Amino acid sequence: MSKFAIGVDFGTESGRAVLVDVATGREVAAAVYPYSHGVIDEKLPIQGREIRLEADWALQDPEDYIRTFKSTIPAVLKESGVKPADVIGLGIDFTACTMLPVKADGTPLCLLPELRAKPHAWVKLWKHHAAQPEADKINETARKMGLKWLDRYGGKISSEWFFSKVLQILDEAPEIYQAADRLLEAADWVVWQLTGVETRNSCTAGYKAIWSKREGFPENSFFAALDPRLEKVVDEKMSRAIQSIGNRAGGLTQQAAKWTGLKPDTAVAIANVDAHVAVSAATVTEPGRMVMIMGTSICHMVLGDEEHIVPGMCGYVEDGIIPGFFGYEAGQSCVGDHFAWFVENCAPPAYAHEAKERDIDIHQLLEEKAARLKPGESGLLALDWWNGNRSVLVDVDLTGLLLGATLATKAEEIYRALIEATAYGTRVIVDTFQKNGVPIRELVACGGLPEKNRLLIQIYADVTGLEIKITASKQTPALGSAMFGAVSAGRAAGGYYSIFEAAKHMASLKKETFKPKPENQKVYDMLYAEYLRLHDYFGRSGNDVMKILKRIKVDARK
Amino acid sequence: MSKFAIGVDFGTESGRAVLVDVATGREVAAAVYPYSHGVIDEKLPIQGREIRLEADWALQDPEDYIRTFKSTIPAVLKESGVKPADVIGLGIDFTACTMLPVKADGTPLCLLPELRAKPHAWVKLWKHHAAQPEADKINETARKMGLKWLDRYGGKISSEWFFSKVLQILDEAPEIYQAADRLLEAADWVVWQLTGVETRNSCTAGYKAIWSKREGFPENSFFAALDPRLEKVVDEKMSRAIQSIGNRAGGLTQQAAKWTGLKPDTAVAIANVDAHVAVSAATVTEPGRMVMIMGTSICHMVLGDEEHIVPGMCGYVEDGIIPGFFGYEAGQSCVGDHFAWFVENCAPPAYAHEAKERDIDIHQLLEEKAARLKPGESGLLALDWWNGNRSVLVDVDLTGLLLGATLATKAEEIYRALIEATAYGTRVIVDTFQKNGVPIRELVACGGLPEKNRLLIQIYADVTGLEIKITASKQTPALGSAMFGAVSAGRAAGGYYSIFEAAKHMASLKKETFKPKPENQKVYDMLYAEYLRLHDYFGRSGNDVMKILKRIKVDARK
Secondary structure (H helix, E strand, C coil): CCCEEEEEHHHHHHHEEEEECCCCCCEEEEEEEEECCCCCCCCCCCCCCCEECCCCCEECCHHHHHHHHHHHHHHHHHHCCCCHEEEEEEEEEEECCCCEECCCCCCCCHHHCCCCCCHHEEEEEECCCHHHHHHHHHHHHHHHHHHHHHHHCCCCCCCHHHHHHHHHHHHCCCCEEEEEEEEEEEHHHHHHHHHCCCCEHHHHHHHHCCCCCCCCCCCHHHHHCHHHHHHHHHHCCCCEEEEEECCCCCCCHHHHHHHCCCCCEEEEEEEEEEHHHHHHCCCCCCECCCCEHHHHHEEEEEECCCCCCCCCCCCECCCCCCCEEEEEEEEEECCCCHHHHHHHHCCCCHHHHHHHCCCCCCCHHHHHHCCCCCCCCCEEEEEEEEEECCCCCCCCCCCEEEEEEEECCCHHHHHHHHHHHHHHHHHHHHHHHHCCCCCCEEEEEEHHHHHHHHHHHHHEEEEECCCCCEEECCHHHHHHHHHHHHHHHCCCCCCCCCCHHHHHHHCCCCCCCEEECCHHHHHHHHEEEEHHHHHHHHCCCCCCCHHHHHHHHHHHCC | CEEEEEEEECCCCCEEEEEEECCCCCCCEEEEEECCCCCCCCEEECCCCCEEEECCEEEEEHHHHHHHHHHHHHHHHHHHHHHHHHEEEEEECCCCCCCEEEECCEEHHHHHHHHCHHHCCCEEEECCCCCHHHHHHHHHHHCCCCCCCHHHHHCCCCCCCCHHHHHHHHHHHHHHHHHEEEEEHHHHHHHHHCCCCCEEHHHHHHHHHEEEEECEEECCCHHHHHHHHHHCCHHHHCCCCCCCCCCCCEEECCCHHHCCCCCCCEEECCCCCCCHHHHCCCCCCCCEEEEEEEECCCCEEECCCCCCCCCCEEEEEEEECCCCCCCEEEEEEEHHHHHHHHHHHCCHHHHHHHHHHHHHHHHHHHHHHHHHCCCCCCCEEEEEEEEEECCCCCEEEEEEEEEECCCCCHHHHHHHHHHHHHHHHHHHHHHHHHHHHCCCCEEECCCHHHHHHHHHHHHHHHHCCCCCCCCCCCCCHHHHHHHHHHHCCCCCCCCCCHHHHHHHHCCECCCCCCCCHHHHHCCCCCCHHHHHHHHHHEEEEECHHHHHHHHHHHHCCC
């Protein structure tokens, strides 16, 4: 008798459930729930009063997460015809840091009538960017105090992360901070709602909340230095009991069983993060193979046996991705977004016309034309900083550069140069890891881009000199969550003993792989040398023109 | 009784005649003749045989020039109703160096049946670019021999110029070189056809054939060093009798009178060059006021009292523009071409759609949107080298650069950044002249661009900090030729004693001028400092990436 697991992937605009055969990893059924309030970035979705949000805010409604369970799990059961008794485990993954303040019983503050009109009572989504002053204060304070955990995060804590958001609540709405019995990741909150047990996962704690397995959270004295009221935040509103991913959080409550149609006490895994949970679903449970989750941006994940300080990465966490390993993360902030920008702002009318005539997507047309070019043939070179640089320079104030244009330059040449630039950006990350003791011998790609753009993947192989494999699943995070669900159920229930075992059976790659072509590599090595020269000149203070232009721009817009 | 003069402007694709009132400069009638063979760059226009041309060749048919006279002059007489007896003089201007080999009686070699199928027997147009090896040889030889006339041309003779083309004929078709009794500019050849008198003008001799009033042509030993057969080229096939522009070349022959419908013996001026003849038509007959002929490229002309070596200019010639002054010339190779490239290759479909809906040109739409931006607001900075740099770096291998792009960058911001980049390019030229003893206190613009793009002119004023005036005439070169025609007729015939006197009466400016706005100047001064930093870094060997990319590109295309 087959057994099944369900993975639920909470994205930015919607939640998605996938029902998976535990023995093979086959995806039997899937369902999506678009959040009824989506991303809340203009005004609160409440009746009778208009509460507008300031710039850079991004909130969500926690009830959308519960509605996701109620909508998608019954749907995959129905579509597959699988009996609830044969679903042995459930795992979830979430965007991060996406956090909220709740009461001791788990009730979100924004569901309390008296606090519903307070923006700080709602869920702060990962891309809520209004806590930059607080992030600056955290970084400055940590530097002044000489706290070495800063090195684990490439020297900088982001405005997106947990304590930046907490400090913003305290700064701007102390009554909300006061009213919150608990402050936690939405990932952990939904697991709490399913199981009735409050747990905290090692992945978000490590990557977003400055926790490490060996040193725990920063000392109380650091929080006191930020604000005396924050001194005991960990003990008062969080938890020092951090659970390793892969563990069982608990079993489904009666109420959650009613929401989902599953059996009470079905195993639920400790919460996970979308990018990180994708790693084992991409067959990677050992060092040396970097996973690239490729979409609007790229998230790079690689495991290491040892602890290494790698300059300019996003962070590394012991047990953060796979238990027993150091999980290293880096990122590029502008990849799919880059090509979308180009198509919207720069693709000429004649191309739009041709694409329409042939009834193909304009990206497809540009890829087709760009694929006819040889490496180096355009004479163009770009720096892929249209949205700053996340790794290894960690500098949001860097901007894009295109060099080598002539009157004969065509749109597809620019398009290809932008693809190549993002590939050089990945090579900088790969090389930086390698140089600092984290070996990488192959790349595994997943996400939306590899499906759509074969040229792009070949260019990445040619530029990095590494073979690239593609995940078989198109919904890697949800598959990964289902795998952790199967692990949380355990072997006795028909699941697995460990994520290593689960990955062996449930994760797979496409047969076709992309190997570097030596003749292309030769040219790209020359071009990459030039890329690096520009990268270091503009990125490492050889010429601060990008920052000067940004300052002039800010002044001009005043 | 009013008197009239005619100016004929020989362009790249057509010839244009303008009939002008000598007393006021009023343009009474105009006519255009599109050359029947245009630019010959694929195969010779002869019947029965297919003679294909190599890459970079550009020829013309001398009969097209005669047809221009036959077509346009009768047309302007007819349109205006002016009597031939009231037309006192005729002037012409031409592209340069546009040259041809002829027999002693003036017959072009390409009109001889036995030589008609030989490409080297035809007129080589200014943009014939196949003589680069010969130009390289000239430069190398002159450098080795330490010849200081090289300084007059910014250190480099162009492949477009006279002796490069002559040497190519000798190298590739010695029988044509042998058969040619005379080698001369098409400008001088058409004047010869009108008057029956062979003359040579000081403008093309100075700017294109290494002649100077004080030193004459290079020594015979230099020509012998290039090729022993070339030793006596000046005495055998050219002339040392160079006439100052403004002089009378002769009177119309009976035959030319028949072609044109004018009276025999009507005064004809010494030939001139299109850009140079425009200077006096732009009211400029004194130092301190730079004329910019703005079209696909910009030609900058300024007069000086003294001789100065200005690094990286195109050249300077005593009496080359206005008798009695040193005429300095510089240029930008990509201006209107730049904006045309952008519109064709980068303007998004939505903009094409909006322009169509509103029934306006897309340039106009982009200008409108770009005009709403404040200086510095886009955060963008470009180097205007899409077609290399003509002055002051004199380097065709430099390429375009755009810096500062983000995901929020709009097409109109790039468009404005390209305009600004060309303005910075002009400021580099202005500053270089100033620093080297050639003062400039105001700019006078003529050509197609100032008519069409007011934003552009205001940006040039703001960037350079100089007031910009615009010529009243839309066909400045033809007006200038008519002015020289009136001077060649002399005061007794109802014309003028000198070009100074002619300019006072016949040339005029629009009332509206463009003054720099101090608040914009402040921002542009900051941006220009950053432009200069990039200009010097990429243009003066700080980083040779542009050349490396070109080499890789050439290899990739092999």
